[in-house]
Amino acid sequence: MFKKILVANRGEIAVRAFRAAYETGAKTVAVYPYEDRNSVHRLKADEAYEIKAEGSPVRAYLSVDEIIRVAKESGADAIYPGYGFLSENPDLANAARENGIAFVGPAAEILELAGDKVNAKAAAIRAKVPVLASTESSDDVAKLEKESDKIGFPLYVKAVAGGGGRGMRKVEQKADLKQALEAAMQEASSAFGDPRVFLEQAVIRPRHIEVQILADLEGNVMHLLERDCSIQRRNQKVVEIAPAPHLEEALRQQLFKDAIAFATEIGYQNAGTVEFLIETEGPNTGKHVFIEMNPRIQVEHTVTEEVTDVDLVQSQLRIAAGQTLEDLGLRQEDIKPHGFAIQCRITTEDPAAGFRPDTGMITTYRSPGGAGIRLDGGTVTTGAEVSPHFDSLLVKLITRGRDFRSAVERTRRALAEFRIRGVATNINFLQAVLDDETFASGELSTHFIDERPELMQARVSQDRGTKVLQWLAEVTVNKPFGSRDGKSDPALKLPDVDLGTSAPSGTKQLLAELGPEKFAAWMREQNRVLVTDTTFRDAHQSLLATRVRSKDLIAAAPYVARMTPQLLSIEAWGGATYDVALRFLGEDPWERLEALRAQLPNICIQMLLRGRNTVGYTPYPTEVTDAFIKEAASTGVDIFRIFDALNDVEQMAPAIKAVREHTGAVAEVGLSYTGNFLDPNENLYTLDYWLNLAESVVSAGAHVLAIKDMAGLLRPKAAATLVGALREKFELPVHLHTHDTAGGQLATLLAAVDAGVDAVDVASAPMAGTTSQPSASGLVAALANTERDTEITLESVTNLEPYWEAVRKVYAPFESGLPGPTGRVYRHEIPGGQLSNLRQQAIALGLGDRFELVEEMYSEANRILGRPPKVTPSSKVVGDLALHLVAVDANPAEFEANPQKFDIPDSVIGFMAGELGDLPGGWPEPFRSKVLEGKKPDIAIKPITTEDAAGISSSESSVRRRTLNKLLFPAPTKEFERMRTTYGKLTNVPTVDYLYGLEPETEHVVELRKGLQLFVGLEAISEADAKGFRTVMAKLNGQLRPVTVRDHSISSVESTAEKADPANPSHAAAPFTGVVTPKVEVGQSVSAGQPIASIEAMKMEASIAAPISGKIVRLGVAGPTPVEGGDLIAVIE
Secondary structure, X not given: OOOEEEEOOOHHHHXXXXXXXXXXXXXXXXXXXXXXXXXXXXXXXXXXXXXXOOOOOHHHHOOHHHHHHHHHHHOOOEEEOOOOOOOOOHHHHHHHHHOOOEEOOOOHHHHHHHHOHHHHHHHHHHOOOXXXXXXXXXXXXXXXXXXXXXHOOOEEEEEOOOEOOXXXXXXXXXXXXXXXXXXXXXXXXXXXXXXXXXXXXXXXXXXXXXXXXXXXOOOOEEEEEEEEEEEEXXXXXXXXXXXXXXXXXXXXXXXXXXHHHHHHHOOOOEEEXXXXXXXXXXXXXXXXXXXXXXXXXXXXXXHHHHHHXXXXXXXXXXXXXXXXXXXXXXXXXXXXXXXXXXXXXXXXXXXXXXXXXXXXXXXXXXXXXXXXXXXXXXXXXXXOEEOOOOOOEEEEEEEEEOXXXXXXXXXXXXXXXXXXXXXXXXXXXXXXXXXXXXXXXXXXXXXXXXXXXXXXXXXXXXXXXXXXXXXXXXXXXHOOOOXXXXXXXXXXXXXXXXXXXXXXXXXXHHHHHHOHHXXXXXXXXXXXXXXXXXXXXXXXXXXXXXXXXXXXXXXXXXXXXXXXXXXXXXXXXXXXXXXXXXXXXXXXXXXXXXXXXXXXXXXXXXXXXXXXXXXXXXXXXXXXXXXXXXXXXXXXXXXXXXXXXXXXXXXXXXXXXXXXXXXXXXXXXEEEOOOOOOOOOOOOOOHHHHHHHHHHHHHHOXXXXXXXXXXXXXXXXXXXXXHHHHHHHOOOOEEEEEOOOOOOHHHHHHHHHHOOOOEEEEEOHHHOOOOOOOEHHHHXXXXXXXOOOOOOXXXXXXXXXHHHHHHHHXXXXXXXXOOOOXXXXXXXXXXXXXXXXXXXXXXXXXXXXXHHHHHHXXXXXXXXXXXXXXXXXXXXXXXXXXXXXXXXXXXXXXXXXXXXXXXXXXXXXXXXXOOOOOOOOOOOOOHHHHXXXXXXXXXXXXXXXXXXXXXXXXXXXXXXXXXXXXXXXXXXXXXXXXXXXHHOOOOOOOHHHHHXXXXXXXXXXXXXEOOEEEEEEEEEEOOOOOOOEEEEEEEXXXXXXXXXXXXXXXXXXXXXXXXXXXXXXXXXXXXXXXXXXXXXXXXXXXXXXXXXXXXXXXXXXXEEEOOOOEEEEEEOOOOOEEXXXXXXXXXXX
16 A cells, blocks of 8 residues: 555545545645645645646646656655546656656546547447547637537537536537637636537436446456436536436446446546436437546545445555455445435535625634534635635535435535535525425436526525624724713613513504594593603604614513503604614614514504605605505504695695505694794784694595694694684694704693693603603693593603613714704794704704804795795705805805805705695795796606506515615615625614624623524724724634724725726626636727636636727736726726
8 A cells, every 4th residue: 555645636635535545544745836825635634745836826736747746755655636637637647657656546548548538439439338429629719610510509518638517618509609619728728738629419408427437457347326417507516416316227227337338448447437418308318328437536426435335535545556346345246325415515606696706714614414414625614715716615515315305305404504604605506406396306407407597596694693793893993983981781771561461452452443533533532631652753863863773662662562551652653764774774664663563562653654755755656655555554553644844735635545545544634833823923824824724634534633843833822722723623633743942842732731632742751852852751740630631650651761861872972952942943943853963964064163054044045945834855955055055155135136146956946846845825936936947857756667566566565665665765775785785684783782883801692583692792803904904803602703894994005906887887897806817908999798808716717708899998907817806807988
């Protein structure tokens, strides 16, 4: 037996050979180029030597001289080639023989014969084995194009020295032949050092069956059963099975006979594979043909080992050392299959990106185990770097079962156990293949994958832990909201309430029992003041820029349901919360509503609806309004507070109608209050105006009348007068909403109560006051023990105040409200929610220290624009103009007189064109005409596409919601989808961690769902590299996990390659990481689809095509250049 064996290969086959050598008692030698120095195979050998070659590191493994040099230097007495690289190259076998070194494989002459597919075919004919029609081999494209007519199409281009699907292309028509020949030749030359190819007749729908051959040096030949390798993609095997399922026994025996006949004919030695195609369709069904012999070990030799109990690699070594089959204890009659074995190749090929090989560092590796599981790997460990230079194979999964079905089930289980993070893998694709019932039945062909394009859209691993950790690491490094400063989880402040008990019945059950009309009548009949809690929406919109996350709202909801079941409703959805959830929080607003509904089973949920705008800023077609309201009602909304920014009933009517016709919910319609009708000089928003508006609202079908006082302008006397008049004139209940900007709105609520108001809005005390609503505890205490007692105890209201106080502290970075009340609101009339946000806008524009001027300009803008009611979106128009006037230092009078001399905000132009409807007091002329002079803004309601119409009427709620999100807020929806794709679902991350990141020596817990938790810890943060990236070493569920994060406070000092602009059709980009070689020169004309460069990665060759026709004006690469995916290759004009 050999004393020292050099393995002229890398990765898993090298490791496999080392293991076999160890068992024979031999020492082992590894070779590696510099770029592969961290590969596991180097560490597994007793000795390891660097090999070198000009060009790419792959060339080092293809250098016969370097392999022989190391073999001599190390004193190796045998060379084991494995598969790929030099395994079929007769030059290595010759060189080894000339230097007195054994070559583990057939002799050079046999390699030349068997490895040359054309010569092999001639041998098959001599052995009376059926073959396919083919041409002579050549590297002359023109010659092969001419000879293709003799073969006919479809046909295969095959590399003479090929293997593993490299250098092989299927060609359906002659027009595609030239490009396929060029690509196959280049790939074959790079992978095997031989560019020659030949053409071969294609079988229509074949099974690919190969027979494992073992032959000793004395001419004894045997087979070790067959393998089914039909599951292929781009002629590369994906899944292999032994033995082949559902193969007729007579055909199986004929395959064995033909394989042995062929091997005997050529005098084969050592291990090899004779490959056949079996037709499954057409007149030749069931017939087989020889296609090639692989004179080496195969990647899939493992499944044969599992079902025959024969160690093929060790057998190779012993045969090369002179042992016979008999010495090995191998007799043909003893070879019987034991069950079934399946091999899956786990690679870094990304199915979602056209199987582009991915590169990068493996941050996590967890493998399957247990009965019937075998893993052959050589490049996959946590922290390993996946290089673009070599094969994309990470590990081979081999499973065994007593029958084919049990082997399939075991493979499914094993695939599900894998956790590989840091690089993309094909595991989800393999899972889809194994889940296919046709596969499980064993009815296979090489077209299996092509016939099932849905396999490419297989469910991708959610990778939730990695995504959440990425977010936490980025926040930890960049601290976008400052430091934690001892902030704690608000949930610690929740009161001691038994959530195991059911919530008492409340208005939700009452509404279901009575229906909306009788429910409204019930509201009117109540002597007690009904209360709506706005803490879940308008309060944090007005104080904290709507940034309170679902997690903190949902945490409080079950407590509110049990402690204050007397509430009329909880305002929890709609308005700005929808936009902000998508745009800033990475949350789906529908998921928030659904979760709140589940935690508030007994109290009506109320939302704010902007008429036919729904929750958007512009009007939508009626079908969108209808779909939105139906979806909202079915998800959990019980009361729709409907309003229009300009009090235009026509804009509200479609929403009112939709609520009445399509839901069992309450249509509460708001009068958007502004002005002061007590002022004798008020000539527009008089008491008659409000009563006439209310009459129109009632006629439109309102169940409840609401006074929506957005700026807190409704004085106590005015409240009493208006409420009294509304109750006297109409039989509907009256609901009052106000903001406490000036600090006196509790008096307004009490005046309204004395006048008979049926319901009022308040917020929990820590979230009340100034731009928010009046305090809930203030109202409850004021009415306690009176005839209009709310019937809510002060204790139940105040017990939740510590929680909301803690919540407000956590969200301190978003505090944009007033430090105290301001009476200036009576002049500028800025709504509460806008006043806080406008201050932040002013700061962002550098106008923070001139905010009083902004307030003054808001007042002027309000006057210039015709004194509209100011509520989103009309308030935004007024605010935009106010900020513009301050920014350009304009005189309001001059702007009003000559607006055409100024740049005018787009929102103002659209507003003047009637985009939001008609003004209550008519249009301000001649200002309006001057603004619109020479402009033709398109304010028509745009019809939705057929696709979107189908989306909003889909039977699946997820499709309806996704379509509505896209229609209402296209840009925020894209940002939401980006957040979900990048960071996953962050809803359950504790807010302190979400906003401020991780703390050292602290275990952070993230509950992904009930019963599934992540335990996260921070270990260390590295110094920034030249590109400004830091490595955050974290622990995830007790395992170290490195996370790379860009530190945005650092400017990168290292130049990076220019990236192609995906939106620019003249830019040609690298499709993936690899080495690009340009095929064109600057100034050369090209046509769309013409190859302009080639890219090589992981032994895969591909062309980069011109995206458009034109002239090459610039090249991003010169000569063979390493690139990353997305790098600019060429600019074409």
